[in-house]
Amino acid sequence: MEPQVKRLKTWHAVPMSEMARNTFNPIRSIVDGMKITPNPKKPMIALSIGDPTVFGNLPIPEEIDEAVIDKIRSHKYNGYNPSIGYEEARQAVADYTSSHDAPVTSKDVILTNGCSSALDLCITVLASRGQNILIPRPGFSIYKTLGESLGIQVRFYDLLPEKSWEVDLKHMESQMDENTAAVIVNSPSNPCGSVYSRQHIEEILEVLERNRIPMIADDIYEHFVFSENKYHSMASVSKTVPILSCSGLTKRFLVPGWRMGWIVVHDRSNAFHEIRIGLNSLSQRILGPNSLVQSALNDILKNTPQSFYAETLEYIEDNAKLFYKLISEIPGLKPVKPQGAMYMMVGIDTENFTNIKDDVDFTEKLVSEQSVFCLPAKCFQYPNFFRIVLTIPKEKVETACERIKEFCDLHYNGDSRSYISC
Ligand SMILES: Cc1ncc(COP(=O)(O)O)c(C=O)c1O
Structure with missing residues (x-):
């Protein structure tokens, strides 16, 4: 017997395969759904991109x-x-x-x-x-x-x-x-x-x-x-x-x-x-x-010379130390000390921020007021944190942290010490 093939009645709706239907990238769907509108008065600092080449600050050897x-x-x-x-x-x-x-x-x-x-x-x-x-x-x-x-x-x-x-x-x-x-x-x-x-x-x-x-x-x-x-x-x-x-x-x-x-x-x-x-x-x-x-x-x-690996790591570790120190001093935030790779996660005391629901809301408002963009950790199935990329140019670290601090000073109403110790 001939196999029964279900034919389309019109060309309007060629269906996608089951595999395509089941393919879903959480980062893309969360970030694409966010309002990422930087403050036009401040140049954007992207702390979100896990591509170490984007800033051109980490050279590769000849x-x-x-x-x-x-x-x-x-x-x-x-x-x-x-x-x-x-x-x-x-x-x-x-x-x-x-x-x-x-x-x-x-x-x-x-x-x-x-x-x-x-x-x-x-x-x-x-x-x-x-x-x-x-x-x-x-x-x-x-x-x-x-x-x-x-x-x-x-x-x-x-x-x-x-x-x-x-x-x-x-x-x-x-x-x-x-x-x-x-x-x-x-x-x-x-x-x-x-x-x-x-x-x-x-x-x-x-x-x-x-x-x-x-x-x-x-x-x-x-x-x-x-x-x-x-x-x-x-x-x-x-x-x-x-x-x-x-x-x-x-x-x-x-x-x-x-x-x-x-x-x-x-x-x-x-x-x-x-x-x-x-x-x-x-x-x-x-x-x-x-x-x-x-x-x-x-x-x-x-x-590849050993010095290349050592210099890249030293650069990232210096950034990691500075980010960790400066963010530890910001009310309402709790960074977890990084030990390697290129990232740091930062906890947000969302309950005690005025008019901030969650990490997506926090990162959206941070970008619109301060032009600093971090990935909400919802992208990694972990709400109430955000992720910072540590490979950015050194000279941007302090500015980024100052702006995050200004944002938190304005919106945080809790007791940071009790958040940090919990
Ligand atoms: C933990 C982890 N695994 C795998 C990859 C993918 O690496 P590749 O770009 O070589 O496919 C990445 C990229 O960011 C990563 O962070």
């Missing part, structure tokens, strides 16, 4: 540019590359990532179109429709966007601001069931700027081990850690829990537009035989990163 220019001139890399990436580039990622506690070979590496695509492949390979994944709250919004577009249930586990955004382990475990396919963990974190200690990573891994659930580690801010903290990758701590680690050039190398990402398979307990096959198959749907950047990867990872 070695990175030259690596790509050389490959363009060679004319050897204009063709298609293997779906999982060039062997030499995968070897370069393996050399860059491998450590005594988490040894990696090129067979464990798949190159992807930025870290987002790495996350997409990892979620897709681990979870099927009807299953669920656990993601942090507050957390980077793409986890929810990707999971839900695939028809996977997305559940949140809470992070605790009073414990520098450590995971509420009891809450995380209470969200797990037999259909939980993976847990995503992000340290250093966007939006929190938190960095987990070795001990805390062990505690998280214990929960995953007890429930036999693999981890997707979003390591895009790996090594982006301020001087008082130490970076431990999830994989270097895990003895038994299998981990798919996602990272790339985006943040540490300050080239988000180059779309160079990767997955590293840390196959603890020999659990990922099928997952490796699945990742290989999924990589064949659409070729990964641009051949020129792939071919330059070995030079980029090996020739």
Whole structure:
């Protein structure tokens, strides 16, 4: 029998697919719905954009540019590359990532179109429709966007601001069931700027081990850690829990537009035989990163001077310290000290601001009166906070904080000391 095809009666309403219908980016829908009208008397300061290149204040070293220019001139890399990436580039990622506690070979590496695509492949390979994944709250919004577009249930586990955004382990475990396919963990974190200690990573891994659930580690801010903290990758701590680690050039190398990402398979307990096959198959749907950047990867990872990483971090850490100090002095606000990455979260005592309902209202009014725009943390499923990006030019930090202070002085009626201590 011929299959019954339901034909449209008119051309007026060609329906979108189920996947398109289920695709929803919370940041876009919240920000697009906001009234962002700066005060014309004050030049705008955007503390909202997580792209470290927008202000032009963080230069990248010549070695990175030259690596790509050389490959363009060679004319050897204009063709298609293997779906999982060039062997030499995968070897370069393996050399860059491998450590005594988490040894990696090129067979464990798949190159992807930025870290987002790495996350997409990892979620897709681990979870099927009807299953669920656990993601942090507050957390980077793409986890929810990707999971839900695939028809996977997305559940949140809470992070605790009073414990520098450590995971509420009891809450995380209470969200797990037999259909939980993976847990995503992000340290250093966007939006929190938190960095987990070795001990805390062990505690998280214990929960995953007890429930036999693999981890997707979003390591895009790996090594982006301020001087008082130490970076431990999830994989270097895990003895038994299998981990798919996602990272790339985006943040540490300050080239988000180059779309160079990767997955590293840390196959603890020999659990990922099928997952490796699945990742290989999924990589064949659409070729990964641009051949020129792939071919330059070995030079980029090996020739970038250590001083570049150190200087970038120092710049961001100096900004972080100044922001933290100045915002701590503003009535009605409570910053959570950042430990790494490029962000700081700030709590708002919304109950005691006159005519301010929530974080969206606060950030809208702040931009219209003071031309300072911060992202409301509702974008990260965490109301009554806002997120500040720490990569802005140094000379703008004080002005931004003075304006935020003027705004709070005008609208805050509470007792800041009792808010700070609660
Ligand atoms: C936590 C986190 N993961 C992943 C990404 C996406 O990285 P990419 O631009 O390489 O896709 C970002 C980008 O801001 C991020 O903050």
